[in-house]
Amino acid sequence: DAMVIQNPRYQVTQFGKPVTLSCSQTLNHNVMYWYQQKSSQAPKLLFHYYDKDFNNEADTPDNFQSRRPNTSFCFLDIRSPGLGDAAMYLCATSRGGGYEQFFGPGTRLTVL
């Protein structure tokens, strides 16, 4: 089945230790998104790739970076995680803008 896959499902890191979360998709969608979701809150868009074009949200901290080496994969790099970065990180894809976004199961990040 075509899907969005996130690895790992649970990630524990130490304060200040760089961490990378990964997302892959078999949908061949050209747009990939990264969202941060904290407890009992709505997902908040961090950035997205439209094909190879990177689009950062204005309020996304510099601590968050992303890479998309090919259509199928997208990575979220957190350079120096703080306690406030503990959250669920959701990857989503869509076929162009203005269409349904398909979400992965998320990666739960814990910062010690």
Place this chain on the structure above:
Amino acid sequence: GESVGLHLPTLSVQEGDNSIINCAYSNSASDYFIWYKQESGKGPQFIIDIRSNMDKRQGQRVTVLLNKTVKHLSLQIAATQPGDSAVYFCAEKRVGSQGNLIFGKGTKLSVKP
């Protein structure tokens, strides 16, 4: 650790009853709206969507109503089942944006057997 979570609005219904979840959106220039269901520990799951040139769309057991005059969106679930228990988010897309969705606060639906 994580910041203290906000209390979500909660809707509690009896199994078999109809549920109506409401959402007020912020921008009259939004042209696409979508409802997601999110179960605990999982990613959001698509339920139904609607474009701004429509005011009603039906799916299986679900109906979305769009009132552009008052910027209001609602999700109706017929014959609510325990498996419908989840948090429901509405989301809007602004005209001209590259598909960026802006999510509403979410409503927690609890279904009593």
